[in-house]
Amino acid sequence: MKTRRYILFLVAVAVLFTTACEDFLVKEPRLSQSNELTLSTFKGLDNATGGVYSQLCSYGWYGSQFPIIADMKGGNAKRGSVNSGRYTDEYLWNNTPSSTSALWNVAYSTIAKANNVLEVIDGGFTETGVEQADLDLLKGECLFMRGLAYFDLARIYCQPYSAGTTNLGVPVVLVTENGYPARNTVGETYDRVIEDLEDAVSLLPATNPRGDDAAFATKVAAQALLAKVNLYMENWQAAASYATTVIGTAGLSLFDTDEYTTWDNDGYWGSGGPGAEIIFQVDGSEVNDSHPWWDAISYMMDPDGYGDCAASTDVINLYEAGDVRADLFLQPAKWPGEYWSLKYPGRLGRTPHREFNFPVLRLAEMYLIRAEATLNGATSGVAALTDYNAIRTHRGLTAVGSVNLGDIYAERRRELCFEGNELFDLARTQRSLVRIDYTGLSNKDITFTAGGTAAVNFRWAMPIPQAEIDANVNCEQNPGY
């Protein structure tokens, strides 16, 4: 009897344990949140949309590598006496699939984030108290960011649109999944950029409720990006029209000569707050989780930092006397004859210079886009010379009497150097790279053989990262690598 009672007791204990087991064996992370929970409430979608911006300041994108690649490979920057070994392959045009741009990872991560939100909103998301305008904002932001990501991917990893729309583009992925997507064509990639940005224009409000410091997408930011993308596609009329819209937007004006050489205490370009020229910019605060820390663009352009990205005298020599833009170069006594751009001076009182604000889109470029489009046949009601002189007179120079495309290209270089444009400007206009101030032994000049897909120099498209080729059987490497 006694034994049986014990056995009964033990059975009862065992039953109790087994029923409690399943609960005991559920340990969910408390510091993160499931996909389902994040994407099922408006609050969650709003936070997930904000998260789409978070990697803009990362190493692979505007925080360092993307603009530095464009200036290093474009001849604006050079590898001088101060260097940490970074950006050597870019300077020498020596990139391989295992040493190529890191944009692939951050851009596709950004696209995946945007796709997650878009899938829910397009699936008919509703929540009591949530207005259509609230959802339109999130959708517009995601589309803007997806468009920007595809545009930048195409600029780094593809031959320019002008060299042929049937060249290899990048995989256009609109639904996030663990798949093996093949590459679309350059034409299809740019079509996606245009469609996303046009949709974003119709959805985005004039100001973004997340903040008024131009760090979040607005209607005018999408319009400005459309002006630039259409310029790359040589849709001259559309480029000019969008530029005109942006130039006419209230609140935007060109920096005067004082503002152009001023950064406020928070590192904003201009006399205070986000400058009147800035349409869309990236916040480079150190506390951002994706901040590249020592690799920050501001540290790369600081001779007391890593300093790998010095200025070539090819750029310095472009400035006429009186041009206020020539004042934005540092010539330290310690390194005679060498220059560094002062466009990323850090934030006041905070050294080393790891913090920055990066101008992705600003008004001066809109004038230059419209001038170039007009010279190529677009009608905008404003003469190319008027736009060209508008820039000159705001930079301490006098108006001139004539302008041609070569002047516009040189002006883009004077105005936009160290903002990540020169390589892409050379490529889209199919001009070769010619370097005079160069410290390497080979690859000094890089020809761009215009006119035919086959004849295009493979080096103008950077290799796809080896890790993607290894993981995605359908992803074709660029020819030549």
Next chain:
Amino acid sequence: MQSLYFVNPIFAMIMIKPFTPLRNEDGSYNLDIPENNNSNPRATAEYDSQWEKQYRLNTNGYLEYEIVKGLTAKTTNSIELTDGEGVRYWDPQANYGETKGYLQSTRTRYTLITTSNTLSYNKEFGVHSVSAVAGQEASKYDYNRYTIVSPNVDPSIPFPNTSIAEDDFGEYNETAYTIMSFFGVANYNYDSKYYLQASLRTDGSSRFGSKNRWGTFWSVGGSWNIHRENFMDNVNFVNMLKLRGSYGISGNFNINDYDQYGLYQAEEYNGNSFMVPYQPSNPDIGWENNTGYNAGIDFALFDRITGSFDVYSRKTLDMLLAYPLSRTSGFTSITTNIGSIKNEGVELMLNGTIISKSNLEWDAGFNISHNNSTILDLGKDEQFVATNPRIVHKVGEHLYSFYLFDYAGVNPANGEAMWYNEDGELTNQYNQARRVIAGSPEPKLTGGVNTKLTAYGISLDVNLEYKYGNLVCLTENRYANSDGYSWPNNYANTQLDYWTTPGQIARNPKPLANNASSSSSSLSTRWLYDGSYVRIKNLTVSYNLPRAVVSKIKMQNLRIYASAVNLYTFHKVDFWDPERGVDGSGNGIYPMTKKIMGGIEVSF
């Protein structure tokens, strides 16, 4: 800190030029060292700190009750508590351009609570002996860490107190898992000659989703003490002879705590806390299973020789591996059950007393093992590149194979670096090099040798360790053998043999400042070496004073010794140490510490 990190003295040694001054003229450390990112490891060692102290407390209590004779119920309950405090500090005297200190102070806590409840039964009937245990066990593990980051502290008081409150920020991290098991084990032996064992268990882990949370495992085994048989009574030279064998299936849940969940986590941008995807969802992830057998023999002969010999074969199914994803998924890899692998091997151990006299004794022994891994299946893939891009997993090959671009040395005609292309022809274009499976970091043989010789109180004790037949990829060599690519850095003496004249057979290509040939690429067979080695792991010479002398000075024993650890390594690599991890790779790994010590041991 064993990574490519400029304050790692091992890496700094490769980077810093020998004529770069250690100190400035005023005696302070020189921090203007552009070839090493302005890091001076001597200054780091003196001024920066990094440490963690842990305090551990284990409590353990049990209650046992014999219900009837032979049947015992027992509950064992324990708590393990570890409390740790840690500091990482960067001082301005060791960090270029800084005027304030940067401090991270952490507090960590681990707890492991375990309950184990068993019912055991023992019974002997004459020559039969039976025992059985049935039970249940559950554990709960929690870890958390609080960190205060103080970016601007006063270097003379490097504590959070001297930082401006606005600059400080806190971080919190935690992780937890639970595991629950039910098990039964039965043992039988007959007359201490024949032993049989069988076990069955089921384990549930919080790391797996509800579908595959539980795994069921079992084993059977037996052994035979041959030397106890009657027919062995007259075989005097055999002291012990035992045959063993087992077969079974076991499980592995060695993944991160929350790998099954698709998660978003907070990320700060522009003064906001947003949500970003953190890891992909994998609700189907489950136990990795290992199934296999082991057979062995243990023996002792002639009162002098002991040894054992084992053979085994183990098949791993549903391996838990990080599987690389296309970046278009938004992630770089997913932890998942994929494929299967087989491990087979033999192990032999032999120890003997060669001489045994009153004033002269010599013992020697060795062990040797051979293991061979073969990937049997990788799901839908034939191969995939591991998260370490030097390594590929390929069906039919070892678990780890090097996957590198095929470097072909120097062109004697012009001094250019060459590679083999897909057609096996030579090319000077790195972009056209073929990527080949270039061997494996898996050794063919591993083991050790030991010997001890004692004569008249003096003894010499030597332990050797060896590995044979593995390749290692010493990628660090690319920095000091860059053929001019990293021209501001230091260079290794191996670079001195470089090409200068047509027709010359040189070890290194023609050096060029800003070399653009990719000759020093990190994914190159150029950095592969035969990783075989023999290491003198321990060498001790000691002298025991004769008992008669010792007892006069009222001591029990007095021993004088000198000992060396990792005294010397025989190897073939152009580096200070050939040893690497299982994947034969790694960066900035500290070499084995060499220790030479001496002492006197006294007992009263």
